Amino acid sequence: MIWNVIFGPRPPLWNLPALILWSLFGNFEDGPYGIYEAEALGARDWRTAWRWWNRNPLHNLWFHTLAVPLWWTLCLIGRPDDRNYWPAANTGLILALNPLPYIAWRTRSWEGYFGYRPQKQKSGRKIGAFGIALRHR
Structure with missing residues (x-):
């Protein structure tokens, strides 16, 4: 059950x-x-x-x-890749403003993010799902 x-x-x-x-x-x-x-x-x-x-x-x-629905995402610093709002280059910083903030960074050996990352759901709508990550690459 x-x-x-x-x-x-x-x-x-x-x-x-x-x-x-x-x-x-x-x-x-x-x-x-x-x-x-x-x-x-x-x-x-x-x-x-x-x-x-x-x-x-x-x-x-x-x-x-x-999750919060996202109708817009304004990228204040950096350029995101097309997939999932990581920095487009191998290293960099993204600071985006949805209804809630999101920051992501990449260096040669580390990557991480904090905030409401834009996610595409299977139904085609876009949501902001909160997450925190710090990973060694």
Whole structure:
């Protein structure tokens, strides 16, 4: 029962306990195992699921529950690439203003972002999903 709530479609607002579980632990796009990662590893066991849940525990919360619609994005500093608002060059800085702020940077060995990054959803609408990342390249 809980498994179906967490990885099924979004529960209605009147079912608050189910909505909280779905928002905190679910991943609507990729399912319980992180379907793309599981297929790449060729495994669908509890270890794969555990790694996926630790990697992305709040996906539905940021991408579906607290996401904000974006009708415009104004790039104040830098030039974004066409895909996903990273700096177009190998290194650089992006400072963008949606309804909420977003900053992204790349150096030769590090990249990161903070804020409401513009995301395209499958239905064609654009949303701002909050995120923080700092990665070694």
